[in-house]
Amino acid sequence: MSKDVKKEYTNGEITVVWQSAKCQHAAECVRGLGSVFNTRKRPWINVEGANGEDVINTVAKCPSGALTMKTDI
Numbered sequence: 744m745s746k747d748v749k750k751e752y753t754n755g756e757i758t759v760v761w762q763s764a765k766c767q768h769a770a771e772c773v774r775g776l777g778s779v780f781n782t783r784k785r786p787w788i789n790v791e792g793a794n795g796e797d798v799i800n801t802v803a804k805c806p807s808g809a810l811t812m813k814t815d816i
């Protein structure tokens with residue numbers, strides 16, 4: 744993966760934004776919600792893997808600020 748990418752993953756309602764430069768690979772997200780955040784999969788974030796509330800709560804736990812939310816509604 745290249746050094747400084749900003750990627751967006753959406754389910755049509757909510758969008759998770761991930762900034763690689765900020766990610767500390769603390770894996771807080773992977774451990775917290777593996778059905779959405781799975782580094783073995785591509786794309787590694789599947790917003791449709793859990794309900795929106797769980798996704799939002801997990802994004803909020805990201806210690807580095809690499810994960811943020813954008814709501815489309």
Ligand code: SF4
Nearest residue numbers: 766767769770772805
């Ligand atoms: S919780 Fe945040 S810092 Fe940790 S791996 Fe996920 S995106 Fe990266």
